[in-house]
Amino acid sequence: MRSHHRRAAQGVAALFILAAATALGQGSPVDEIAKYRAALQDGNPAELWEARGEDMWKQARGPKKASLERCDLGLGPGVVKGAYSELPKYFADADRVQDLETRLVWCMVTQQGYTEADAKKNPFGAGNDKKADMEALVAYVTSESRGIRMNVPQSHPKEQEAYRIGEKIFYYRGGPHDFGCATCHGDDGKRIRLQDLPNLTKVDGARKAYTTWPAYRVSQGELRSFQWRLNDCFRQQRFPELEFASDASIALTMFLARNANGAEFDAPAIKR
Amino acid sequence: MADPMKIRANVVGDTTEVKVLMSHEMETGQRKDAQGKTIPAWHIQTVNATWNGKTVLSAQWGPAVAKNPFLSFKFKGGAKGDKVQITWTDTRGDTRTDEATIG
Amino acid sequence: MHTRYLLSVMTAIVVTGCAGGAATPPSATDAGIAAKAEAMLKASFKARGQAGLDRLDQDETQRVCSALANKPPPREIAEKIERANLAMIKWPADGKLLGDWKNGEKIAQEGRGKQYSDDPAGPVGANCYACHQIAPQEVSYGTIGPSLYRFAKVRGYGPEIQKYAYGKVFNSDAYAACTTMPRFGHNGILTEQQMKDVVALLMDPESPVNK
Known part of the structure; x- marks a missing residue:
């Protein structure tokens, strides 16, 4: 009776909406998001961060009034081109595995005279009035690896250990929601709401995901780095806060970066 | 002073295409902060582009333009080596002018 | 033990x-x-x-x-x-498992709760739509979990299914070991009333889920 009519009306409404959507040339919601992303490719605001980062790299700064042009990112002092494609890696002078941000902190401390606390403070920007130097430097350095194949080393025992520890952290479930990275990123073809989730346990998913960070996040209005991505994932996992350039962040980055080996680096990118 | 713009200008045949990336908050004036207070508007109001001193584009922008706006336009004329200059002014009275050479 | x-x-x-x-x-x-x-x-x-x-x-x-x-x-x-x-599930003392499905829908839509960026006195939801299709009107749904559309229509409206639904929301590992689904009752995310409301969203014949 009434419910039958309502169901019939709903059926008609659904058909109408589908017809209208097809007439407008609209695909599924996920397809439309892909179209939106394609339209954003031109004029990526990340270039503004890249330009600022390049200036910062060359500028004499800190108590020692030195530039970062002698900073060794793994390919020799001052060599920026291709450096990100081989990070994280073991550095003999620090006797530990370091990712890009940790290495930048290292150079800021040893060459520019900043304290470690100063180098690490305010790592993530929040508007024009609260810019993060680190994000600009990351944008510049990563832009110099664009088009280069990921080639993260696994020869040093500490590199191998960092990978294995990173893998354990990836599967570590905790907090009130029992979440771990694998909860969202351990399966093929899944999405959270309408956001497709890369399967980071497989080479294909790891490659697609890792090679597109850092990225200008339109919703944030900021250039966001991989350190930021990890930090924000853990926040949403209901964990306490992941410390910037911490050991766990390096190990996890090692796990994901090495899984992406062989893929062409394609960042700074632009995302929703 | 606001961050510099990134300007690219290329001539193809008799048309020059200009692409500009501007660094600006573009606050609409409709958002509210965590305490419920309206965040005041702060956005670009006028954009002017010149080619060898002659105006080729003049625009009035409002709050609908996105943060860190990207502007792309074409004009008839232009040759390699010519100068293209972009100027914006905003609601606070700030202004920024940057120049690029047509490639 | x-x-x-x-x-x-x-x-x-x-x-x-x-x-x-x-x-x-x-x-x-x-x-x-x-x-x-x-x-x-x-x-x-x-x-x-x-x-x-x-x-x-x-x-x-x-x-x-x-x-x-x-x-x-x-x-x-x-x-x-x-x-x-x-063995660790706490069943409602009054024996009633069905709440208000309209509130259940709000809880299913609410993505806040328990993050360090959330106000501890603020809303806490289950964020069900992050992983599940539920009411057909909501097209922005995730696929980490199975579709719950027509939940009771397919399984039945009786007390056994009500109990299963409540138990699953309270502690999903009781039914599927190592599930990706959070243990909303066991870990104190949702209150008893909120869980009853979510059960109603799935089980109430008037809920859009079963229409």
Whole structure:
């Protein structure tokens, strides 16, 4: 009776909406998001961060009034081109595995005279009035690896250990929601709401995901780095806060970066 | 002073295409902060582009333009080596002018 | 007791992982790496807002499921986890399992709650739509979990299904060991009334889910 009519009306409404959507040339919601992303490719605001980062790299700064042009990112002092494609890696002078941000902190401390606390403070920007130097430097350095194949080393025992520890952290479930990275990123073809989730346990998913960070996040209005991505994932996992350039962040980055080996680096990118 | 713009200008045949990336908050004036207070508007109001001193584009922008706006336009004329200059002014009275050479 | 069962189960996994071969330095074994990872994790986080470092302490279910690293648990391990979690479910004292489906929909839509960026006095939801299709009107749904559209229509409206729905929301591991679904009641995310409202969203004949 009434419910039958309502169901019939709903059926008609659904058909109408589908017809209208097809007439407008609209695909599924996920397809439309892909179209939106394609339209954003031109004029990526990340270039503004890249330009600022390049200036910062060359500028004499800190108590020692030195530039970062002698900073060794793994390919020799001052060599920026291709450096990100081989990070994280073991550095003999620090006797530990370091990712890009940790290495930048290292150079800021040893060459520019900043304290470690100063180098690490305010790592993530929040508007024009609260810019993060680190994000600009990351944008510049990563832009110099664009088009280069990921080639993260696994020869040093500490590199191998960092990978294995990173893998354990990836599967570590905790907090009130029992979440771990694998909860969202351990399966093929899944999405959270309408956001497709890369399967980071497989080479294909790891490659697609890792090679597109850092990225200008339109919703944030900021250039966001991989350190930021990890930090924000853990926040949403209901964990306490992941410390910037911490050991766990390096190990996890090692796990994901090495899984992406062989893929062409394609960042700074632009995302929703 | 606001961050510099990134300007690219290329001539193809008799048309020059200009692409500009501007660094600006573009606050609409409709958002509210965590305490419920309206965040005041702060956005670009006028954009002017010149080619060898002659105006080729003049625009009035409002709050609908996105943060860190990207502007792309074409004009008839232009040759390699010519100068293209972009100027914006905003609601606070700030202004920024940057120049690029047509490639 | 269920804890002893799970401890022996965990030992079994670890021993199997290190089977055979010459003496390996402790850090290189799977158990060694796991211990290092846990220590590194705890040293790399700081308390913030309502999220304290205690959130990194794992209970037995989390520990066993983490060690499995996404592989489905073998039958006897799964049964032990499910039995242990089922025993921990707290059923409503008044015996009523159905609340208000309209409120259930709000709870399903609400993505806030328990993050360090959330106001501890603010709304707490279950964020069901992050992973599930539920009411047909909502097209922005995730696919981490199965569709719940027509939940009761398909399974029936009786007390047994009501109990299953409530139990699943309270503690999903009681029915599917190492599930990706949070244990909303067991871990104190939702209140009893909120869980009843979510059950109503799935079970009420008037809910859009069953229309």
